[in-house]
Amino acid sequence: MKKLLTALCFTCALAVAAQAEEGTPTKKNHQGKTLTAEQKALQKEILEKYDTNKDGKLEKAERAKISAEDKAKMEKAGLEPQKKGGQKKQASTN
Numbered sequence: 001m002k003k004l005l006t007a008l009c010f011t012c013a014l015a016v017a018a019q020a021e022e023g024t025p026t027k028k029n030h031q032g033k034t035l036t037a038e039q040k041a042l043q044k045e046i047l048e049k050y051d052t053n054k055d056g057k058l059e060k061a062e063r064a065k066i067s068a069e070d071k072a073k074m075e076k077a078g079l080e081p082q083k084k085g086g087q088k089k090q091a092s093t094n
Contacts, residue, residue: 036077038077039077039078039079040074042074042077042079043079046058046066046070047073050062050063050065050066050070051068
């Protein structure tokens with residue numbers, strides 16, 4: 001019985017260690033999809049350029065200052081702006 005219990009504990013410990021090693025955090029977008037290296041680099045560039053208060057997030061006023069050129073870059077890379085609540089902004093048809 002002791003051998004069985006020891007083997008079970010050892011197996012659980014190995015499983016936990018293997019999962020912890022695999023569990024390195026990956027950056028995801030608002031849809032839960034993993035970001036590519038290009039998308040991560042662009043996000044970092046936009047954040048450094050427009051995060052005026054250096055809190056690591058873009059507030060509404062900071063997002064409003066993003067140039068049309070940078071917005072186009074973001075859209076091309078698949079980093080579309082989103083509304084509050086996690087939904088993508090839709091282009092107006094007016």
